[in-house]
Amino acid sequence: MSVGVRPRVANPVLRGAVPVVAWVCGALVVLAQIVYSMTAPEDRIFTTVVSVIAFAVASVCDALARFGPRAAVLLVAVAGGGGLLAETIGVHTGFPFGEYRYTGSLGLEVVGVPVVVALAWVMMCWPALLVGRSLAAWSRADRPLWLVAGIGAWALASWDVFLDPQMVDAGHWMWADPDPALPGVHGIPLTNYAGWVLVAVLMVAVLHRSAGSPRVGRELDLRAGPAPVLYLWTYGSSVWAHAAFFDRPLVSVVAGVLMGLVAVPFAVAVWRAYR
Template sequence: MPVVGAAAVWSLVGAAVLVQIVYPLVPDGALTPVTVTSVLLFSAASVADAARRHGARGAAVLLAVAGGGGLLAESVGLATGLPFGEYAYSGTLGAEVAGVPVVVPLAWVMMAWPALVVGRTLARGGAGVALVGGAALAVWDVFLDPQMVDAGHWTWADPSPALPLVPGVPLTNYAGWVLVSVLMVGLLHRLVGPSDGPSGPAAALYLWTYGSSVLAHGAFFGLPGSALVGGLVMGLVAVPFAVALLRRASWISPSTRVSRNPTSTSRWSR
C-alpha cells in the first residue's frame, strides 16, 4: 500500500501550480513569501510523489541526495567559488543553514525528482539517465538564476561571460549546474529503485515549469532574453519528453493499439 495516495500528491501539485499562477500578480512586497511558499509546495509534491512511487525510502533518498547534495554544493560554492562561480545571497529568502537559505536545497529537491523521471523516460542505462536527467535539471537554471538575480535574492561577483540575451549570470554557473545535476540524478537513479513508467505528477510538474517559465519571463517578469533562451534550451528536453509521453499514452490506449496478437509484427503489440 503506498505511503501517500495519488489524490494527495495531485492536491500538492495543484496547490503549487496555483501559487505560481498568483506569483506574477502579487505586489512586490509579497513576492518573497510567495516564492518561498511556491518552493515549499512544489518540493512537498515531489517528495510525496517519490513516496507514492517508492515508499518512505524513496522519499528519504530524494531528500538526502537532492536536499543534502544541493546544500553541500551550495555551501561549498559560497566558500570556494566552485563549482558555480563566486556569488552571495542577499539574505532575503529566510532562514539559512551554512549561509544557504533553506529554500535553496528544497528547490533542488523540487526539480530533481521530475528530472529523474524525464531521464528515465528518455534514456536507458545508468549513464544515459544521469546525462539526460542531469540535463533536464540543469537547463531549468536558465530560467531560475536570471529570475532570482533580477529579484535581488543573490548576486554574482563577476557575471561575465554570460549567455547571449541573459546577462547577470556567468557561464561558470551553468557548467556547475551541469556537473552537480548529472551527479545528483545519477545517484538518485541508482538509489531510489526502479519504476514501472513515468509518474504523472512529476511529468506535469516538469512540463508546467517549462511552459509557465517561458510565459512568465516573457510576459510578466520583463526578462525576454531568458524567456527566449530558456525556452529554446529547456525545450530541447521538455519537447521530446512531452512527445514521449504522448506516444506512450497512445500505445497504452486500447483504442489505438494495432494488435494484441503476440504473433503480430507491429511494434505496438510489444
C-alpha cells in the same frame, strides 16, 4: 507493455493518501506561481516560499508513490542534502558555480544558504530524473547510467537558465562577476551553469542507480503523482512568464530552447504513455 493495455498497479499506496497529497501540493504550486506573476515584486517572497515547499513535498510524495520509501528518503538526502552541501561550498569558496552570495531575503539560512534553496533542488531533481529515465529509454532499452544522468542533468540545469535571472532580478542573490554569460541571459556567469551540470549529473546518477525499480506498471503513471506534469508546467509557465511578466524576452527564448530540448520530447513521452 503494449499500447492501450491498462497498466498494472503494483503498489497499493496509489490507492491511498500519498498521491492525493502530491496532487494537492501540485495544485498549490500552480496557484502560487500564478499569484506570484500577479503580485508586486516586493510582495512575492511569500508565494516563492510556498511554491518551493509545495513542489518539494509533491516531488517527495511522487517518489514515495512511484518508487517507494527508499526513493523518497534518497531524494531528500541526495538532492536536499547534496544541494545544501554544494551551495555551502559554492557560497564559501566559489566552486563550482562561481563567486556569489545570498542577500538574506529568502528566510532561514543554514551556513549561509537559505533552506528554501535546498528544497528547490529536491523539487526539481525528481522530475529531472524521470525525464532522464524516460528519454534514455527511447534510444537504449537498457537505460545506461551515463545516458540517464546526462539527460536528467540537462533537464535540471537548463531550468536554472530560467531561475537564476528571475532570482537575481528579485534581489535574492548576486554574482561577483557575471561575465561571460549566455547570449541574452546577462547577469549570470557561464560558470554557474557548468556547476549546475556537474552537481546535477552526480545527483541524478546516484538517484537512478539507488532508487530501485518503480512500483507502478507504467513509470509515468500520473496516478502516482504530478511530477511529470509539474516539470512541463514549469517549462511552459517559465517561457510565458519571462516573456510577459519579467521583462526578459531573450531569457524566454534562450532558456525555452535549452530546456525545450528535453521538455518537448518528454511531453511527447507523457502523451504516448496515455495514448
